Amino acid sequence: MSNYVYQDKEATMPQLSGMLTSRFGDETGDHEALYIDAIKLLAAARGAGSAMDIGCGRGRITELIAPVVAEVVALEPDPGRCNWSREALAHLSNVSVFEQTTSDYIADNSSRQFDLTILGMVLQHMSTRYCVTLLDEVAQLTKPGGIAIVSTTHALEQAACFTYQHVADARISEEEFNAYAENSQAQDKGLPVHRFSRPELEALIPDAFTLVQWHQFSYYRPEHLEHFAQLHKVPARELENHGNSQFVVLKKR
Ligand SMILES: C[S@@+](CC[C@H](N)C(=O)[O-])C[C@H]1O[C@@H](n2cnc3c(N)ncnc32)[C@H](O)[C@@H]1O
Known part of the structure; x- marks a missing residue:
């Protein structure tokens, strides 16, 4: 996956976030609170250990867990985002950021494993072929007895689909999606978006892991239900x- 470019400037994220809610009355307004709290809890519980943040983006998860673990290795293949994270996290002496995919990292560090691996909101933009490889590599990078957290999109089974970020009405075949996802330089319809059902995500879990927990998060605010109903066609x-x-919490056997 060399020359990978993440075709999103995240301009629409604040708008989307405003349409979602945590639903458990924490009053922070953070629709991801359940997921973020699970990461904080598991990182704190593994405090003496090491963590890997795969596809760290702008480094928000790395920054969150760095104070409570001994070391964080963050991977980000998009050069611009990798540089952003490197600069933003430079003050954290226990953090290293690499412009790499998991395959690149494993090639350079074949025996390195982590107590906690996080693959946060990456899978939905990857071809289904690559998702299988990526999850296998997450397993390879997690120590026996270690924990992995994997998050992605969530759709009802009848609404699971492949589409484009900027042509959200489109429903494309898995083959068309995979071809589009595998050439990030030519993504003229925005990011590829795979809306995963729960069974689709669970089917990707390698045998090396036991599924400990599954959760959903980021609920639709009632006033925006109709908008999402049209988007999902339900x-x-x-x-x-x-x-x-x-998200799923996985324990390595
Ligand atoms: C939606 S963002 C999520 C960022 C971050 N994990 C978070 O939750 O804030 C997806 C990220 O995955 C990165 N990515 C793309 N291909 C990847 C790959 N093969 N391995 C790891 N990360 C990848 C993208 O560059 C992008 O920064």
Whole structure:
């Protein structure tokens, strides 16, 4: 995956975030609170250990856990985002940021494993072929007895689909999606977006892991239910108790 470019400037993220809610009344307004709290808890519980943040983006998860673990290795293949994270996290002496994918990192550090590995909101932009490889590499990078956290999109089973960030109405085949996802330089319709159902995510979990927990998060605010119902092409009432994202906590055997 050399020359990877993340085709998003995240300009639409604040708008999307404003349409979502945590639902557990924490009053922070953070729709990701359940997911972020799980990461904080698991990182703190593994405090003496090492963590890897795969696809760190702008480094928000690395920054969050660095104070409570001994070491964080962050990987980010997009050069601009990698530089951003490097600069933003330069003050944290226990953090290293590499412009690498998991395959690149494993090639350079074949025996290195971590107590905690995090693959946060990456899978939905990857080809289905690559998702299998990526999860296998997450398993390879996690110590026996260690924990992995994997988050991604979440759709009802009948609404799971492949689409484009900027042509959200489009429904494309897995093959078309994979071809588009595998050439990031030519992504003229924005990011490839795979809306994962829960069974689709669970089917990706390698045998090396035991599934400890599954959660959904980022619920739709009632006043925006209709918008998401149209996007997902399902009746609004079916989304009332449905999170826009999901995560799994996995334990390496
Ligand atoms: C939606 S962002 C999530 C960023 C971060 N994990 C977070 O939760 O804030 C997805 C990130 O995955 C990165 N990415 C793309 N291909 C990747 C790969 N093969 N391995 C790891 N990360 C990748 C992208 O460059 C992008 O920064």
